[in-house]
Amino acid sequence: MKLVGIAGSIADQSYNRTLLNFMSKHCEGVVDIEVLDINQVPMFSQDDDQTNSSVIQKLSNKIKSADGVIIATPEHNHTVPAALKNVIEWLSYEIHPFDGKPVMIVGASYHTQGSSRAQLHLRQILEAPGVNAVVLPGNEFLLGNVKTAFDENGDLKDQRTIDFLDTTLQKFIKFAKVINMIDADDYEKEDLSATGKTDTTVEGVDMDDPDWLNKAAEKVNAVEGDTYVKLDSGLLTVNQLNYMLKTTPIELTYVDENNQFIYYNRFLPTEKMLAKRTPDQVGDSLTAVHPGKERVIKHVKQVIHMLRSGKTDLVSMPVPGGDSDHHVMHYYKAMHDEEGSYKGVNEWAVDLKPIVNEYLKQTGQMLVPDPNAKVDATSGASKKPEASVDATASASKEETEEIKPEVDATSSASKH
Amino acid sequence: MNKFIAIVGSNSNKSTNRELLKYMKKRFQSAAEIELVEIKNLPIYKKSADKYVPQEALDIAAKIEAADGVIIATPEYDHSIPAALSSALAWLSYGIHPFVDKPVMITGASYGSLGSSRAQAQLRQILDSPELKARIMPSSEFLLGHSLQAFDENGDLKDEKIIKQLDGLFQDFLDFVNISKQLNNANEVNKQKAKEFSWDKD
Incomplete structure (x- = not known):
């Protein structure tokens, strides 16, 4: 608490x-x-x-x-x-x-x-x-x-x-x-349709437009190419920013405080992604990226509400159905400005298993089952994470399994 | 003729409490001289090692003394007096004690129907504290509700009914002030006690 x-x-x-x-x-x-x-x-x-x-x-x-x-x-x-x-x-x-x-x-x-x-x-x-x-x-x-x-x-x-x-x-x-x-069911008020607006919302362009990125960029006269952007600890051109983000080996997604999906770092083609995104989804509201998935919507609302209200700064969830070669994790990290106002979700998806394998190989160790473990270690052995287009902040693989978001107890005590 | 200091308890440019005091000044000009005093330029009250009191507060204190x-x-504001007024009263009791045994009439105006009733009740308690020790006129609430209209x-x-009530209360206050002037046998002791009291003392 x-x-x-x-x-x-x-x-x-x-x-x-x-x-x-x-x-x-x-x-x-x-x-x-x-x-x-x-x-x-x-x-x-x-x-x-x-x-x-x-x-x-x-x-x-x-x-x-x-x-x-x-x-x-x-x-x-x-x-x-x-x-x-x-x-x-x-x-x-x-x-x-x-x-x-x-x-x-x-x-x-x-x-x-x-x-x-x-x-x-x-x-x-x-x-x-x-x-x-x-x-x-x-x-x-x-x-x-x-x-x-x-x-x-x-x-x-x-x-x-x-x-x-x-x-x-x-x-x-x-x-x-x-x-x-x-106020426990306050999460229901989360507006995933992004009908509100924030000071960075681009108005006058349909969020669901497949060409939202180009149209919105034109609307705000966005810079690109070799134009310099001053960051808080560096100076890069837009191209340089792209080079770096596209080689960051973690799937990154930006959802703003208005619940609009505005960026992902596209370092892999869609079919190879752990959480599939497509370029035409950029700009969509969160409702639009989860069409007709009511249970998913409920989880997304819960996760975002926890982050927005400050109940926690980080929600982490394993994607069910991993096998011995894969353990895919989704992380949802709240972003804040200098005053501590909520600025959206930084979501990243990463497969931890190759990292663990690398560690085991380097240190000459192997994994053995923990007899006292409380998790069901065998249930995930059946198939790879399903290739569903499950963009941004979805809490379950499909609607079949209900997963309680695990609040990271240590991160919630952090000060931002 | 009696001379009264009228403290505008709000630091807002648009204040029906200021309007009320202006009205009283005009209405009762033949019975008393009323001078309006503003608190809005006072800084927020803060204790210091050297017990510094801003000049503006000293000036108000001198006026009250006289x-x-x-x-x-x-x-x-929020069921109580504004922080600005609370802060002013804190300055006016920080090593200086202009309110001791001073007759005080409390009035108040609010946009809603309650006319600052709860703020006035708290203000009575505040003025009764050891370093203020004002002589508040008893049983004399004047609450002006719906003050914008x-x-x-x-x-x-x-x-007319409200005017009649205010006329009556102001006449009472004049009498109260006159009676108070005869009740000053303990004034010296009271001033001394206020001086010796401190919220920080053991």
């Missing part, structure tokens, strides 16, 4: 930040808590809408992709700090990342009251319609007399306090799971 |  923590203070020295950092450290391995920084957030003003600024987009994206939020608030003048309220105002004006999000409130203060009144105000604020967070009821964690609560390593000293914090956090983790289940 | 009372008009082209309130 992935949580983000917001310390409600922008003071240089903040015990609420110390508390969150302690929770993050203390719960390592159980839950991933990333503490966010709100120091650079400008003053909210309706006259100067900065919703699209990098600092606010980053916060919003972090919150959106988290399973829950922990807010640690001090108390100032019987309420939450203006700096914290300010962040919530930005995040409830034009965008609403807290909507439906499980939130846990904790607070530290210098006084015996431990931010009790600020926490009550914060509950009211988080319940406002524009915010609409789902706050864990009860379970108040008030850390009073905070100056003496931590040791020099920033660890809480009192074991009973730690135990209580653990119990509260355990309840919150369960609470977050339950609340997030309410 | 005034007989303060009127605050607050909008409601409330004023005519001259900036005057249209609804």
Whole structure:
């Protein structure tokens, strides 16, 4: 589970930040808590809408992709700090990342009251319609007399306090799971027909047109040939880019955030590809590349929703029906811009078996069955992966087998 | 004549709370001198080692010190007062204590029907905190709902019933201010306590 923590203070020295950092450290391995920084957030003003600024987009994206939020608030003048309220105002004006999000409130203060009144105000604020967070009821964690609560390593000293914090956090983790289940079928809203548009969508060209590439390129005056393109770590011409991508021995596919299939690296002729694509498919919506395959469509929606919502950064799936010479894997990696906004899927297909064979040959080893293995090792021995035109983000060979996407547990904890 | 400082609780250029205070200034000009004060140029409140307070906040504090009372008009953002107002009040209680025992009248306008009721309730609690310790007029809610439709082209309130209520409350506030002036036996002690209090103290 992935949580983000917001310390409600922008003071240089903040015990609420110390508390969150302690929770993050203390719960390592159980839950991933990333503490966010709100120091650079400008003053909210309706006259100067900065919703699209990098600092606010980053916060919003972090919150959106988290399973829950922990807010640690001090108390100032019987309420939450203006700096914290300010962040919530930005995040409830034009965008609403807290909507439906499980939130846990904790607070530290210098006084015996431990931010009790600020926490009550914060509950009211988080319940406002524009915010609409789902706050864990009860379970108040008030850390009073905070100056003496931590040791020099920033660890809480009192074991009973730690135990209580653990119990509260355990309840919150369960609470977050339950609340997030309410949105479990949100994936159905994924629009695979790509009827929406993003700032890079080429308008005025039919997506399903077999000649989409040429027509769309003309429309946007795309550069080609020996024109230079400046990349973030290199300078190449379009030709050079093509040379490199076409000799990259992995089948690469780009699906943008609008679910439009806009590129593949065509290093093999279609009939030799592990996941068949044809040049005339480029530009198609994902619905168009999966005609009439309802179950496949459902899986594609699930995979893309997981990546878009940030539940995971990487989904990996073996293609069923491999034999002893082939083990084809499909990987779906979420792409993000600098602010962490979802930019689409980088999908790649690769046959792992030749790589394993090479390794065995070089190191003089051989494969033997693992008697304790839980996978059905024999089932795949019948035939090669079927040559179905199964372009982009399809989760199963055909509609015959239902495969649960395996979420890569280690990659989901990564920070982008 | 009493002199009042009227704080516009919104930092927005278009604010019906500002309109409300402007209307009050005009309507009650024979009974009191009301000066509108803006908070929109104040930076967001942040503590510092040297307890720095921006000059603009010091200027507002001086005006409040010199005034007989303060009127605050607050909008409601997310069930509470705007961060901009909260931030201003934090500056106005950071090593300076202009609000201690100062009579305060709370008003508020909102586009919806509730007229900032929840923000006003929180504002009362905030003004009651140790470093502000204002003397808030009790039992005197003035909630102006549907504020976009409330004023005519001259900036005057249209609804006679609402005007009557505001007239009554303002008369009450004048009386409250006069009574307050006789209730200052503990003022010195209160100021001292506010000075000694700190949210950061052990």
